[in-house]
Amino acid sequence: xAFQPLDPLLHAELRLAVMSLLIADEEAEFPYIxxxxxxTAGNLSVQIEKLSxxxxxxxxKTFKGKRPCTICRITAKGQKAFTAYxxxxxxxxxxxxx
Amino acid sequence: xxxxxxxxxxxxxxxxxxxxxxxxxxxxxxxxxxxxxxGLIAMIMSVIVASANLLSWTPLFHLLWxxxxxxIWLVMKYVNRNRVPVPESLVGTLVKKTWYTILAFALVYxxxxxxxxxxxxxxxxPEVFLHAGMHITPTILTLLAVAVSMxxxxxxxxxxxxxxxxSFVILKCGLLSLILGRLLSPTVWxxxxxxxxxxxxxxxxxVGLMLPGWMLKKQK
Numbered sequence: 001x002a003f004q005p006l007d008p009l010l011h012a013e014l015r016l017a018v019m020s021l022l023i024a025d026e027e028a029e030f031p032y033i034x035x036x037x038x039x040t041a042g043n044l045s046v047q048i049e050k051l052s053x054x055x056x057x058x059x060x061k062t063f064k065g066k067r068p069c070t071i072c073r074i075t076a077k078g079q080k081a082f083t084a085y086x087x088x089x090x091x092x093x094x095x096x097x098x
Numbered sequence: 099x100x101x102x103x104x105x106x107x108x109x110x111x112x113x114x115x116x117x118x119x120x121x122x123x124x125x126x127x128x129x130x131x132x133x134x135x136x137g138l139i140a141m142i143m144s145v146i147v148a149s150a151n152l153l154s155w156t157p158l159f160h161l162l163w164x165x166x167x168x169x170i171w172l173v174m175k176y177v178n179r180n181r182v183p184v185p186e187s188l189v190g191t192l193v194k195k196t197w198y199t200i201l202a203f204a205l206v207y208x209x210x211x212x213x214x215x216x217x218x219x220x221x222x223x224p225e226v227f228l229h230a231g232m233h234i235t236p237t238i239l240t241l242l243a244v245a246v247s248m249x250x251x252x253x254x255x256x257x258x259x260x261x262x263x264x265s266f267v268i269l270k271c272g273l274l275s276l277i278l279g280r281l282l283s284p285t286v287w288x289x290x291x292x293x294x295x296x297x298x299x300x301x302x303x304x305v306g307l308m309l310p311g312w313m314l315k316k317q318k
Contacts, residue, residue: 011105013113020117028185035182036120086114092107 004088007081009054014039014047019082022057022074030070048072056081123317125190126253130314133246135177136170137307141300143169148296157292192252200245204238211237235295239269239302246306258310265306269298 010016017037022028034044051057056078060071074082143166150159184190211232218227243266250258278297279287 006110011110013105013109016105016110016113017117020114021121024118024121024189025185025187029183031182032124032185036117036124085110089107089110093111 003091004084006088006092007085009050009056010081010085012047014043015051016085018044018047018051018072019056019074019078022072023079023082027071027073030072033072051078054081121187122189122253124184125187125193126255126314126317128184128190129193129249129253130311130317131177132174133307133311134315135173135311137303137309137311139170139173140166140303140307144296144300144303148293148300151293151296152290160292160295189252193249196248196252197245200241200248204241207237207241208234235298236269239298239306240266242302243269243306246310250310253314255314257313261306261310265302268301268305 010019014037017039018033021033021036030041030044030048033039033048034041037044039047048057048059052059052072054077055075058073058075060073062069062071143162147159147162150162151157211234215227215231215234218231222230243262245262246265247259247262250256250260250262278290282290
């Protein structure tokens, strides 16, 4: 049985965690993602940048009062990629169960 | 979390499940905070309204209930001032829409019932009013008990479902009325009928809002 390749962009702990969170929440502020994933701000920024460059998420920089606020939102491309990743994952898990 | 290309399929699945569960949990905690604060304020308010009504011997201070949503909103704003906001999610939106629907029904019912009761009081005899008058507080509290149980179903928290049912049962039994009715003489208790909504609200706020809210808030 041929395995479907796993999207290398999603096959990384932090990026997968961010995408899973955004699949559930659609849109989230940077501090919330940081709190939920337990990542450092620097590492998270780098991974968000990678996901954004691939068009999987959209990053909006805005202000909340006087404080800057970064909002991440999953795109249609990101949702599609995530679905494909989960589908591919199923193949690996089914083989593992046999 | 580090970048790890050696991720196994099991670990990937674990991460996805964990994050989705975390999202559900943060909605649960947020709902818990909201229920707890609402319950606490409603309890304090019922004591204030009942005391003011007793001291003045008029039911006029029931008008204070209209200030309840504003007080809750102000306190929630203060409590959440330093918290990271919980983002919109499917679960969160479902909970919100359930409450908005129930509150809309409660509001429409209370307006219709108030107008109906005023008209009835002015144009009909007290006997007719006694039988045909609409009961506002028990109906609204029943609707809220339904909302609590529905929230429990959405959040997959069976304790919340049971608290909703329990508050409904307590409401229907009139537990406090039963105790106070036995402690006080029937004449005094009958005269105190104008503070009974406060007693119902106090009990509901404790069992249907504050306790389940506290439980949700405290979950790890």
